[in-house]
Amino acid sequence: MWSKITGKFKGMPSQEKVVRLLLERGFQVDEHGHVVSGKIEIPHTQIAKEVGVDRRVVDATTEMILKDEELKRIFMNIHSIASFRDVxxxxxxxxxxxxxxxxxxxxxxxxxxxxxxxxxxxxxxxxxxxxxxxxxxxxxxxxxxxxxxxxxxxxxxxxxxxxxxxx
Incomplete structure (x- = not known):
């Protein structure tokens, strides 16, 4: 399934980096194209800095996610979980x-x-x-x-x- 998701960004390595981060961290994309964790919005500039791309790449990635029904369903419903390993x-x-x-x-x-x-x-x-x-x-x-x-x-x-x- 993950390869199918990232495959939609084939030929767009910068956007694929953004998608991988969203999946790894369990970050959602809301109906407005904002990256969120629960109700906390994560600025696109922070996402861009983390993966080493321009903020506009994050904008383009979330726009593409919202335009693709399958990606939209996945990224609007993914959730992160807390790991208690270190605590x-x-x-x-x-x-x-x-x-x-x-x-x-x-x-x-x-x-x-x-x-x-x-x-x-x-x-x-x-x-x-x-x-x-x-x-x-x-x-x-x-x-x-x-x-x-x-x-x-x-x-x-x-x-x-x-x-x-x-x-």
């Missing part, structure tokens, strides 16, 4: 970061959460990187309790897991 250790929650052998494989989340469940830990949040946007995608799992060392050992035995990091 969790500060408030006594456990953080497990899984690097899979191949993020395209089926069942990685099921295998990992199955092992975690055997240790009677409640999962507060699980977030995975989209392999389309990230060269080295990871799965971050936030648990209610600190991670026992035995859990790390068991997760390392899972066939689809390349590495396990605890924060």
């Amino acid at each position: 969790a250790p500060l408030i006594g929650l456990g953080v497990i970061i899984i690097t899979p052998d191949n993020a395209q494989n089926i069942g990685i989340i099921s295998e990992v959460t199955g092992v975690i469940a055997k240790f009677n830990l409640s999962i507060r949040q699980a977030v995975t990187d989209d392999p389309f946007f990230t060269d080295d995608p990871k799965m971050t799992v936030i648990t209610n309790d600190v991670i026992p060392g035995e859990l790390v050992s068991e997760l390392r035995k899972v066939k689809s897991v390349r590495s396990v990091t605890i924060q």
